[in-house]
Every structure is written in C-alpha cells, then in structure tokens.
Amino acid sequence: MISPIDSQSQMLEMMTRLQQTASSERIAPASNSVGISEDFSAVIRNINQQQNIAADMMTAVDTGRSDDVIGAMVASQKAGLSFSMLLQVRNKVMSGIDDVMRMSL
Template identity: 70%
Template sequence: MQQLAASDRIEPNLIPNSDVSISEDFKFVVRSINEQQNIAGDMMKAVDTGQSEDVVGAMVASQKASLSFSMLMEMRNKVLNGIDDVMRMSL
C-alpha cells in the first residue's frame, strides 16, 4: 500500500485498451479512484490502530484520493454542462 501511495506520478495512460467504449473508460477511472480511497482508508486505519507510524504517507494518500475524487466530480460537471448546452441549442 505504501508503494502505491508513495508514487509521485499520475499516469494518464492507465487504461489498458484504447478500443473500448467511453463508458468502460469511465468505469475504469471510477474503480481506480475507489481503489485509491480504499488504500488511503486502510493506511489511516493502520495509523489510528498503531499498526503503522507512517502518518505522512497516510495523509499524502488521503490527499491524493481526495484530489482524484474532486477531479472526477469536476469532469462530471463539465460533461453535464456540455450536455445541457447541446440540449439548449436550437436547430
């Protein structure tokens, strides 16, 4: 868990197949963000129970998960705004 939380890079090419549909891409991204949140939660739990003393690593993992979730929400809002704009267009 610490190796995943300690990685400094966010790699945009994590999606294995580029031929899949956009819904599959979004599912993959949501699962990745969920995994980050689970890792951060596990690290925080380990610190709280005294199994680990890596408070900084747990906080960094928590911030990464929070930032990823915020970015996902912003993407969702942009997509919904784009759909609303298309719906308001007159033909």
C-alpha cells in the same frame, strides 16, 4: 494492499513512458475500441481503489499498526484530489450536455 512506494514507482514509470511517447515524431491515435463508458468505469474503479488504500492506511495509523502518518495523509489527500477531479469532469460533461440540449435545430 498497494503501498505508497509502489504507487510512486508506478507513477514514475508512467511518466517515463509518456515522455517517450511525447518525444516521438508522430503520435498515433488510440486504436482501442473501448467506449467512453468503459473509460469512466475504469477511472471510477481507480479512484475507489485510491480511497480504499487511504482508508486502510488511516486505519493502520489509528490502530497503531503503522507509524506512517505522513504516508497516510498523502494517500488521503491524493484520494480526495482524485475524487474532486472526477466531480469537476462530471460537472463539465453535464454542462456540455445541457448546452447541446439547449441548441436549436
């Protein structure tokens, strides 16, 4: 199980890498051949993992195995926010598809 401390250190590491990339003179385009469906699948798996971590932490608090109520609430809020963001992205994509379908040729 991933603890909140591990995920925070991973986020700090990712932010440091992004800052280094942004400070470089030229940002090269992504050269991977992965399609958008694989990207969405990876995002969904990540959000599912966050939901599972939050559920595990809440269960541990409920059963008395853990006293980290704040960590459980933060994990729960993070998972909820990630899911909400996923729904907003899905809504934007569907709206874009609807706009393309309404275009006349």
